[in-house]
Amino acid sequence: MLQKIKQDIIKYGKLAGERNLSPGVSGNISVRYGENIVITASGSANGFLEESDISVIDFNGNLVEGTKQASKEKLMHIEFYKKRNDINAICHFHSPYMSAYAITSKAIDENVLPDIIYHFNKIPIAQYSVPGSEKLAQDTAFYFDKYKAVLMANHGYVTGGKDLKEAFLNAETCETYAKTLILSKILGGAKMLNEQQVEEINSMNPKQ
Numbered sequence: 155m156l157q158k159i160k161q162d163i164i165k166y167g168k169l170a171g172e173r174n175l176s177p178g179v180s181g182n183i184s185v186r187y188g189e190n191i192v193i194t195a196s197g198s199a200n201g202f203l204e205e206s207d208i209s210v211i212d213f214n215g216n217l218v219e220g221t222k223q224a225s226k227e228k229l230m231h232i233e234f235y236k237k238r239n240d241i242n243a244i245c246h247f248h249s250p251y252m253s254a255y256a257i258t259s260k261a262i263d264e265n266v267l268p269d270i271i272y273h274f275n276k277i278p279i280a281q282y283s284v285p286g287s288e289k290l291a292q293d294t295a296f297y298f299d300k301y302k303a304v305l306m307a308n309h310g311y312v313t314g315g316k317d318l319k320e321a322f323l324n325a326e327t328c329e330t331y332a333k334t335l336i337l338s339k340i341l342g343g344a345k346m347l348n349e350q351q352v353e354e355i356n357s358m359n360p361k362q
């Protein structure tokens with residue numbers, strides 16, 4: 155089981171690297187593992203992970219297994235899992251288009267694409283705090299009650315999913331959507347859906 159989780163983290167980390175979601179040694183990935191969390195180590199490159207780059211921590215952030223210290227964003231991962239029983243995997247990335255929104259402190263809340271409204275509603279932005287701090291974890295966690303993707307001001311973004319594949323696909327979808335929105339501005343800006351059209355989409359969502 156643990157071995158399979160580590161292999162999955164290596165697989166999706168490599169994909170994140172190939173798709174430029176996780177440049178250099180930025181970002182981190184984790185998977186819930188019973189009472190513990192399997193998480194990439196501090197300073198590891200998601201695109202080139204080895205098993206030794208993956209650690210196991212408990213919900214207090216203590217190292218349970220592994221030789222390297224867990225990612226310094228571990229507190230944010232812990233808070234996300236604490237808030238959401240339906241979330242079992244988390245991706246935190248510094249990809250270019252989502253980071254463009256993050257550094258300009260802009261939430262992604264335009265009603266443009268039905269599938270984005272359906273799956274994400276909107277992507278709020280949490281206020282800036284020092285990376286790895288308890289305050290950043292708390293400020294970002296504030297949005298985890300309602301949202302599965304959250305921008306982090308002057309930093310990057312985080313997504314959750316029921317498993318690692320879903321968390322990764324959510325991250326990839328966010329990045330592609332951010333790129334689409336930015337491209338649309340070159341063409342004069344996206345045409346918004348109206349209130350009724352948004353309601354129609356939300357009424358299809360069983361979670362509403």
Ligand SMILES: [Zn+2]
Nearest residue numbers: 181285309310
């Ligand atoms: Zn980060």
